[in-house]
């Protein structure tokens with residue numbers, strides 16, 4: 373650690389990386405009044421597109437944070453179909469089409485007040501930045517590059533290079549959260565390893581402007597276009613704004629190794645099938661892997677987002693999984709700083725989030741493999757009856773096997789923290805295993821399910837600050853013993869009464885305790901014999917949580 377003359381900067385929480393996950397965590401902490409410092413080496417949000425698919429759960433977070441309208445506005449137009457299309461070229465033959473009627477647009481679905489949207493990071497990140505910095509307790513520094521850290525029993529000391537002034541700063545924090553993405557420098561410093569699939573893919577990502585491209589071909593509008601070519605599936609086109617901007621993806625180590633030599637102009641014309649008006653904005657290269665960190669914590673350092681897990685983006689799970697990490701960690705860090713969080717609260721982060729990371733990343737691994745290994749029969753390129761039959765056969769196979777690549781509502785909404793040391797998990801609860809479909813349930817550890825309240829709010833709008841104890845039905849028991857127990861431990865609790873019989877049936881118990889992140893911590897038909905044991909359990913302070 374350098375000893376220079378600059379005063380040490382003290383902060384309870386240092387977030388390294390101001391990408392979407394670091395910004396979301398800062399915003400969640402800011403909303404909870406927990407101070408943090410975010411250091412980001414770049415000059416501002418990224419200007420080359422990466423993530424676009426924002427799932428329904430992430431949109432629920434945006435709703436909680438009060439920016440859902442801004443995200444919807446920055447998303448593809450409401451009527452733009454989220455269809456995944458497979459074709460030979462945009463001027464060639466259609467092979468398959470997977471529609472996603474629950475994604476995009478405005479009206480709620482039966483399972484969530486929010487629909488999945490398509491909002492690229494080039495628009496999402498500035499929204500998250502503005503949200504984070506709207507809180508006085510959030511300090512965001514661009515062009516500050518983290519260099520190294522050391523941990524003591526009660527502190528982490530980090531050296532940061534202020535690139536604008538070319539000066540080193542020493543930051544003393546109680547906790548450091550590594551949100552610095554796939555190229556984390558903290559992971560190697562701490563000897564952290566990642567494991568998972570041996571797959572390594574090399575890609576070019578080409579940012580293209582092609583106004584109203586759909587007017588130049590007969591395939592119609594589609595959000596994701598995969599090209600089936602004689603060599604297999606190695607190029608795709610992803611809409612960004614639903615008007616004129618696209619991300620054109622090209623797989624191949626030879627292009628990755630020598631991007632300057634890749635004739636991206638020719639490649640774009642090839643997949644369109646003819647020359648159309650367009651402009652190439654920027655080209656970046658990137659490597660895809662499907663791996664998860666073997667630990668999400670090292671002492672006082674926590675890992676979230678791409679620093680904790682990396683996935684091929686074909687199922688749109690990387691950013692969404694990272695936002696889930698931020699939401700799980702936010703309230704636990706805030707509770708720890710506020711003094712009511714027990715030692716087991718932060719321990720539960722890895723126990724809850726690593727299995728979600730493993731499940732999502734292994735789905736990403738399987739789903740893009742299906743496309744990679746798909747060998748098209750030569751006749752599908754022929755304008756003949758045999759060609760037509762071959763296209764139908766291949767199309768049916770794609771729809772049968774790839775629908776779960778594009779529709780992952782079960783993963784988005786059905787993830788459950790079970791076992792969790794801070795939830796009173798239910799023995800024998802049926803696991804939520806579906807990837808495509810979400811089956812609403814209030815089993816302990818699950819996201820508390822959505823339902824409309826008579827006043828027009830979603831019941832999930834009641835969650836997201838402190839704990840919420842929901843009394844369901846006309847004869848819900850008195851909860852004063854629970855309220856007293858929470859008050860005795862200074863744990864924030866609101867009590868909500870919901871009489872609608874349909875919601876009571878959905879939640880299945882008369883009393884349901886929902887955590888500050890919206891997950892069910894406990895449910896029963898009567899208050900517990902020992903309410904203090906309950907509050908100690910859910911705040912991570914009982915023997916069971918240590």
Ligand SMILES: Cc1cc2nc3c(=O)[nH]c(=O)nc-3n(C[C@H](O)[C@H](O)[C@H](O)COP(=O)(O)OP(=O)(O)OC[C@H]3O[C@@H](n4cnc5c(N)ncnc54)[C@H](O)[C@@H]3O)c2cc1C
Nearest residue numbers: 389391393413423424425518553677678685688690691692
């Ligand atoms: C082509 C592509 C398409 C994708 N599509 C989707 C999708 O549709 N849906 C989805 O969910 N995910 C998608 N992803 C994945 C998604 O982009 C990532 O999961 C997401 O960006 C991770 O966010 P993050 O904040 O964890 O990391 P990053 O976005 O990588 O941000 C990390 C930040 O840390 C900063 N940083 C790094 N080192 C330092 C340092 N030493 N000091 C200070 N700052 C540092 C970086 O500058 C960067 O700003 C896609 C990815 C790619 C490549």
